[in-house]
Amino acid sequence: MTIMDTIKSAGFYLAVAVIVLVAVFPFYYAILTSFETGTALFEVNYVPSSLDWSNYATILNNGTFPRNVLNSLFVAATTVAFALFLAVTASYALARVRFRGRGLLLMTILAVSMFPQIAVLAGLFELIRFLNIYNTPWAMILSYTIFTLPFTVWVLTTFMRDLPLEIEEAAIVDGATPWVIITKVFLPLLWPALVTTGLLAFIGAWNEFLFALTFTSSETTRTVPVAIALLSGATQHETPWGTIMAASVLVTVPLIALVLIFQRKIVAGLTAGGVKG
Amino acid sequence: MTNAITTTARPAIERRQLNLQQQRVRAAFWFLAPMLVMLFLVAAWPLFRSIYFSFTNVTLNNLYAGEWIGFDNYLSWRTLSSGRTIWRGTLVDPAWWNAVWNTVRFSLVSVTIETILGLLVALVLNAEFKGRGLVRAAILIPWAIPTIVSAKMWSWMLNDQFGIINDMLLNLGLIDHKIAWTASVETAMVAVLIVDIWKTTPFMALLCLAGLQMIPRDIYEAAKVDGVHPLRVFFNVTLPLVRPALMVAVIFRMLDALRIFDLIYVLTPNSKATKTMSIISRENLIEFDKFAYGSAQSTLLFAIIAVFVAAYMWLGKLDLSGEGR
Numbered sequence: 001m002t003i004m005d006t007i008k009s010a011g012f013y014l015a016v017a018v019i020v021l022v023a024v025f026p027f028y029y030a031i032l033t034s035f036e037t038g039t040a041l042f043e044v045n046y047v048p049s050s051l052d053w054s055n056y057a058t059i060l061n062n063g064t065f066p067r068n069v070l071n072s073l074f075v076a077a078t079t080v081a082f083a084l085f086l087a088v089t090a091s092y093a094l095a096r097v098r099f100r101g102r103g104l105l106l107m108t109i110l111a112v113s114m115f116p117q118i119a120v121l122a123g124l125f126e127l128i129r130f131l132n133i134y135n136t137p138w139a140m141i142l143s144y145t146i147f148t149l150p151f152t153v154w155v156l157t158t159f160m161r162d163l164p165l166e167i168e169e170a171a172i173v174d175g176a177t178p179w180v181i182i183t184k185v186f187l188p189l190l191w192p193a194l195v196t197t198g199l200l201a202f203i204g205a206w207n208e209f210l211f212a213l214t215f216t217s218s219e220t221t222r223t224v225p226v227a228i229a230l231l232s233g234a235t236q237h238e239t240p241w242g243t244i245m246a247a248s249v250l251v252t253v254p255l256i257a258l259v260l261i262f263q264r265k266i267v268a269g270l271t272a273g274g275v276k277g
Numbered sequence: 278m279t280n281a282i283t284t285t286a287r288p289a290i291e292r293r294q295l296n297l298q299q300q301r302v303r304a305a306f307w308f309l310a311p312m313l314v315m316l317f318l319v320a321a322w323p324l325f326r327s328i329y330f331s332f333t334n335v336t337l338n339n340l341y342a343g344e345w346i347g348f349d350n351y352l353s354w355r356t357l358s359s360g361r362t363i364w365r366g367t368l369v370d371p372a373w374w375n376a377v378w379n380t381v382r383f384s385l386v387s388v389t390i391e392t393i394l395g396l397l398v399a400l401v402l403n404a405e406f407k408g409r410g411l412v413r414a415a416i417l418i419p420w421a422i423p424t425i426v427s428a429k430m431w432s433w434m435l436n437d438q439f440g441i442i443n444d445m446l447l448n449l450g451l452i453d454h455k456i457a458w459t460a461s462v463e464t465a466m467v468a469v470l471i472v473d474i475w476k477t478t479p480f481m482a483l484l485c486l487a488g489l490q491m492i493p494r495d496i497y498e499a500a501k502v503d504g505v506h507p508l509r510v511f512f513n514v515t516l517p518l519v520r521p522a523l524m525v526a527v528i529f530r531m532l533d534a535l536r537i538f539d540l541i542y543v544l545t546p547n548s549k550a551t552k553t554m555s556i557i558s559r560e561n562l563i564e565f566d567k568f569a570y571g572s573a574q575s576t577l578l579f580a581i582i583a584v585f586v587a588a589y590m591w592l593g594k595l596d597l598s599g600e601g602r
Binding site for chain 2: 012013015016019020022023024026027029030033041042043044046086087089090092093094097098099105109111112114115116117118119120121122123124125126127129142143145146149150153172177178179182203206207209210213214224225226228229241244245248251252255256258259260263266267
């Protein structure tokens with residue numbers, strides 16, 4: 001190995017180290033801060049200096065945070081279940097049946113998922129008031145459909161399109177109806193795709209902020225992102241950084257764990273449709 | 278799908294095939310109907326109502342008492358007896374144009390930097406080295422963190438008094454006094470850009486990586502054998518081949534950037550330097566009781582994005598539906 005090669009590989013590993021450090025450091029620092037209280041909070045530390053669980057005790061025992069977590073879980077789970085239920089049949093039709101205007105319909109669905117959400121905020125506000133679900137979880141469940149449904153339809157369609165023709169042909173020759181084909185032939189093959197799509201839609205619903213902020217008005221109906229954004233201290237000018245970081249770590253650790261467990265599938269789901277198009 | 282039978286076409290078989298196709302199309306219609314009804318309810322109808330509201334003078338507390346006032350929320354003028362003309366409406370509102378400029382500036386800068394950094398990270402990850410899986414897992418972390426959480430994390434790190442970023446920069450001697458990153462007008466946009474780039478570069482990198490991995494390895498080996506300079510390989514082979522994937526990634530990111538709301542709402546609230554179209558629309562809609570005026574602004578944002586998408590797809594000859602494969 002020449003000197004040039006050594007420098008090259010050293011430079012390469014330096015680049016790798018910088019990428020990892022930049023990606024991980026902010027969250028590491030949030031964890032560090034979440035274990036600090038009082039004056040320790042206001043001294044800059046690069047390595048852990050204290051292990052004080054009181055921020056976690058504060059966030060879990062006082063206030064509405066546990067309630068907000070339950071709200072988020074309920075909203076995200078219901079939204080995803082609903083979207084997947086509608087998307088399985090719809091994506092079968094879009095992926096496996098030829099009909100006029102299919103391309104246009106697919107483009108429309110993609111367009112809806114790319115919508116600026118603010119463009120429908122006024123109309124949704126009216127609809128939610130009309131349905132009398134303002135300040136309830138149902139307001140979020142209804143409004144989140146605007147991005148979870150097109151997304152799930154889109155990803156499941158690209159997945160189903162790639163399945164070979166033959167698996168369906170035998171069933172058609174046997175005279176199976178489209179409904180039987182979906183439930184007996186496709187659904188068993190779809191499970192992996194359903195898990196990935198569901199997980200991505202769940203993360204999207206869990207993180208949503210604009211609708212949750214606009215369609216709730218009391219602390220007990222807020223979802224987690226709104227609760228964290230509006231968490232305030234004893235006085236208006238004092239931001240409770242310790243408890244904010246504790247809350248942030250609590251809601252992020254499960255998410256990171258899920259993402260790392262399913263990382264291969266998630267990468268595949270994210271790139272489905274996008275790269276192949 | 279119907280050409281499973283390739284023997285000489287007999288009328289009976291043809292009729293059966295026709296029936297089968299008809300049956301499938303009919304079933305497809307019923308399979309699509311619930312989804313379409315739902316999308317109409319949560320997307321098309323609210324969009325229509327928002328656009329309608331923008332031509333009225335309704336208020337937040339009384340959505341049904343408004344009157345049709347035409348384009349007055351967008352632009353109206355009145356000539357006074359003195360001959361002076363007074364212009365009113367969003368299109369002559371400096372606050373709106375400030376928001377448009379902020380949004381465009383933010384989108385162009387963030388997407389450009391994210392694309393370049395994403396491509397670089399993807400090139401690093403595309404090389405074979407020990408611990409590649411771990412590195413890929415590490416870069417997924419910023420993506421997995423909720424936007425609101427990353428905004429809070431960074432506003433703590435960028436805190437003017439106790440923030441670790443100021444501390445680092447002071448220790449390195451890069452600055453000589455603490456900077457109020459999120460509060461001062463000059464640096465607020467930089468702060469937003471830093472957080473957005475940190476959070477979204479991984480997404481870009483993963484999309485680019487997927488594109489890179491579809492390039493056959495033997496192309497590189499051939500180039501290596503011929504002794505072509507790596508930079509030339511990158512610009513003449515890698516970039517053209519990864520371009521379709523890159524184009525799609527860029528438009529997805531661009532659409533996301535143009536509608537940015539949550540990061541700015543939390544990181545730099547009420548800063549004029551970072552107020553975007555989404556922020557100003559929501560302010561008018563919900564907080565300032567100018568519901569119709571806010572609807573006009575959100576309608577304009579929708580129109581801008583629609584024109585942008587149409588132009589991009591037309592210029593780039595993109596086929597996002599995947600039908601043309």
